[in-house]
Amino acid sequence: METEKGIVGAMRNVYIDQINCVTPLGLDIEKSWEALLTGASGIGLVQRMGHFADFYAATIPDNYINPPFDALPDVEASFSRLEKMMILALAPILEGKKISSRTGLIISTTKGNIGTLKHGDITGAQLPTSAHRIAQYFGLETAPIIVSNACVSGLLAVMVGRRMMLMGRYDEVYVVAGDEVTEFVVSGFNSFQAMSSQPCRPYDVGRDGVTLGEAAAALSLSLDTGSIAILGDASINDANHISGPSRTGEGLYQSIKGALTEAGLTAGEVDCISAHGTATVYNDEMESIAIERMNLSNVPVNSLKGNFGHTLGCSGLLELVMLAKSLSNNIVLPTKGLYTIGVTGSMMLPQERSTKLLTIGIKTASGFGGSNAAMVLRKVGQHA
Amino acid sequence: MEALKSELKNKIIEVLNLEEITPADINDHDPLFGDGLGLDSIDALELIVLMDKDYGIKLSDPKEGRNIFKSIETMASYIAEHRTK
Amino acid sequence: MRSPHVISHWVSLADRQINLDGDPIFDAKGTGFADFARQVYQFMEISYPKFHKMDALSKLAFLGAEVLLGHAGDNEKDIALLFMNRSGSLDTDLRHQESISNPDEYYPSPAIFVYTLANICLGEVSIRHQLQTESCFFVSDTFDADLMYNYAAYLLQSGKSKKVLCAWVEYLQGDYRGIFYLVEEGKGVEHHMNEIKKIVIT
Numbered sequence: 221m222e223t224e225k226g227i228v229g230a231m232r233n234v235y236i237d238q239i240n241c242v243t244p245l246g247l248d249i250e251k252s253w254e255a256l257l258t259g260a261s262g263i264g265l266v267q268r269m270g271h272f273a274d275f276y277a278a279t280i281p282d283n284y285i286n287p288p289f290d291a292l293p294d295v296e297a298s299f300s301r302l303e304k305m306m307i308l309a310l311a312p313i314l315e316g317k318k319i320s321s322r323t324g325l326i327i328s329t330t331k332g333n334i335g336t337l338k339h340g341d342i343t344g345a346q347l348p349t350s351a352h353r354i355a356q357y358f359g360l361e362t363a364p365i366i367v368s369n370a371c372v373s374g375l376l377a378v379m380v381g382r383r384m385m386l387m388g389r390y391d392e393v394y395v396v397a398g399d400e401v402t403e404f405v406v407s408g409f410n411s412f413q414a415m416s417s418q419p420c421r422p423y424d425v426g427r428d429g430v431t432l433g434e435a436a437a438a439l440s441l442s443l444d445t446g447s448i449a450i451l452g453d454a455s456i457n458d459a460n461h462i463s464g465p466s467r468t469g470e471g472l473y474q475s476i477k478g479a480l481t482e483a484g485l486t487a488g489e490v491d492c493i494s495a496h497g498t499a500t501v502y503n504d505e506m507e508s509i510a511i512e513r514m515n516l517s518n519v520p521v522n523s524l525k526g527n528f529g530h531t532l533g534c535s536g537l538l539e540l541v542m543l544a545k546s547l548s549n550n551i552v553l554p555t556k557g558l559y560t561i562g563v564t565g566s567m568m569l570p571q572e573r574s575t576k577l578l579t580i581g582i583k584t585a586s587g588f589g590g591s592n593a594a595m596v597l598r599k600v601g602q603h604a
Numbered sequence: 605m606e607a608l609k610s611e612l613k614n615k616i617i618e619v620l621n622l623e624e625i626t627p628a629d630i631n632d633h634d635p636l637f638g639d640g641l642g643l644d645s646i647d648a649l650e651l652i653v654l655m656d657k658d659y660g661i662k663l664s665d666p667k668e669g670r671n672i673f674k675s676i677e678t679m680a681s682y683i684a685e686h687r688t689k
Numbered sequence: 690m691r692s693p694h695v696i697s698h699w700v701s702l703a704d705r706q707i708n709l710d711g712d713p714i715f716d717a718k719g720t721g722f723a724d725f726a727r728q729v730y731q732f733m734e735i736s737y738p739k740f741h742k743m744d745a746l747s748k749l750a751f752l753g754a755e756v757l758l759g760h761a762g763d764n765e766k767d768i769a770l771l772f773m774n775r776s777g778s779l780d781t782d783l784r785h786q787e788s789i790s791n792p793d794e795y796y797p798s799p800a801i802f803v804y805t806l807a808n809i810c811l812g813e814v815s816i817r818h819q820l821q822t823e824s825c826f827f828v829s830d831t832f833d834a835d836l837m838y839n840y841a842a843y844l845l846q847s848g849k850s851k852k853v854l855c856a857w858v859e860y861l862q863g864d865y866r867g868i869f870y871l872v873e874e875g876k877g878v879e880h881h882m883n884e885i886k887k888i889v890i891t
Binding site: 462464 | 644645653
């Protein structure tokens with residue numbers, strides 16, 4: 221008789237070990253972080269993308285990606301632009317690492333190579349097609365796991381990695397996330413009247429929608445080494461509406477609560493929060509309600525959407541690695557694009573950068589389909 | 605105007621997938637949102653697309669929609685006045 | 690500490706037929722999925738107008754969950770949802786792509802676009818059954834029993850969920866297959882990869 225195996229990692233922590241990203245602010249984590257410290261934004265005016273002209277987005281210039289990608293060993297020109305971004309993000313982390321059947325790869329994306337649909341290529345748009353190409357390039361032995369769960373995907377993918385390690389399925393997990401700004405998505409957000417007419421203004425009284433962005437980000441999870449320990453996580457659905465967030469922030473509230481409970485911490489012990497802050501009227505308002513309900517009103521919160529735009533399936537992971545950087549460097553980042561707070565729930569939203577001893581951080585994300593996710597981090601080492 | 609209202613009822617049922625409703629179920633002055641037909645935020649956005657696609661009316665401020673889409677009556681009046689198709 | 694979890698019930702929707710725990714409970718006439726879905730909706734005497742706004746993937750997920758949770762009986766709300774498929778939301782993606790393919794007739798629909806995310810079908814089930822619970826949508830070339838098993842076991846053993854509804858919900862251009870199974874404590878076959886494979890992989 222077969223029985224269900226138990227959680228083997230119950231007494232162990234999963235750590236974020238190495239991190240990297242490819243963004244409009246820089247093609248690696250150090251460049252992107254340094255730019256972030258200066259308050260730079262990758263948002264600019266896109267002159268034309270198909271049917272659309274003169275709209276704001278945070279895009280990576282096309283000629284930035286190929287030179288560093290072509291310099292990687294054994295690459296093929298046949299990789300798509302998004303695959304190149306993801307491989308560029310993951311390559312430095314995987315370099316020199318031992319890969320076995322105990323090594324996991326998790327990929328997060330909402331739309332993948334959706335652009336191939338323009339040419340009637342359905343297979344090219346299938347997410348497993350891309351995932352296998354990436355896994356094969358890195359010599360992974362296991363089938364890649366793909367998490368495609370709206371804008372919580374990036375954070376949820378890390379949670380899946382942690383949970384699979386705690387179940388003893390993997391000894392180490394690599395997580396990579398990516399999404400592009402495409403006409404497919406721009407046209408959709410436009411039909412939702414959700415595109416901002418200006419560079420986005422998270423939590424601001426004058427916010428009027430998202431500014432889309434594109435990026436890739438990656439990290440490695442380890443059971444033994446790392447400077448950031450993941451102490452708790454939760455992903456709870458609002459069960460309210462497929463596109464509008466819960467007015468009481470129920471799912472996000474329960475996600476944060478669940479993550480803190482697992483971490484064995486109270487709200488008073490949290491030093492900083494990297495929230496979702498997409499700059500839509502409803503999302504930011506919902507977050508403020510959840511934050512206040514959780515008694516986190518005195519904890520500095522920020523959104524990085526004003527620097528990177530909303531990178532969809534990458535946002536959770538990109539912003540998580542930036543939170544890791546913040547914790548390691550004891551730097552609280554402000555919210556770019558915020559001038560006058562315009563949400564009902566009480567939130568602390570610094571508009572200046574500050575230095576503060578940081579140990580415990582929370583990353584949250586929310587997305588279409590009523591999805592929410594929260595993760596509690598503790599800094600344990602000195603580097604990141 | 606009656607023809608337009610009737611046309612609107614049929615279009616709304618089709619575009620919003622209101623399969624369990626017939627045009628006869630929709631009264632001219634019934635609220636479309638809230639308790640009436642129970643339409644939601646996505647339906648409101650669909651109606652904005654409908655205005656553009658079928659009547660050539662682009663709503664510059666989506667918040668205007670709240671008043672325009674109050675009922676079949678208000679929708680028809682607005683369309684009759686502003687249509688370009 | 691190991692706790693014994695079982696697969697208590699399972700449902701399949703494929704080839705115009707619904708099977709519950711291996712026994713056929715409904716056979717539809719006609720051919721296409723739209724027709725099948727409408728017949729199942731009527732057969733189950735569901736009254737849920739939002740159903741008609743859903744895309745095919747969401748209807749498939751909704752109906753399978755309806756049969757499974759309806760049969761499961763109790764009103765337990767702490768049921769996590771783990772859905773998986775090969776094509777994500779590609780079927781609806783194609784419809785959205787169609788709506789933006791002609792520059793002279795360029796009218797993308799928000800009601801279609803919202804379904805261009807694979808996890809929306811999961812959200813629809815959450816809303817229908819008021820499940821404020823853990824959930825995740827995975828995409829995989831073939832059903833990944835290893836992932837489903839481990840992840841469901843984690844949610845149960847960590848106490849993060851009391852039950853888990855696992856499903857393979859694949860829909861692309863008229864081809865559909867939905868397999869749903871419920872993992873919980875109590876009576877059923879052992880929750881183990883081999884049992885899962887027997888149910889899902891044919």
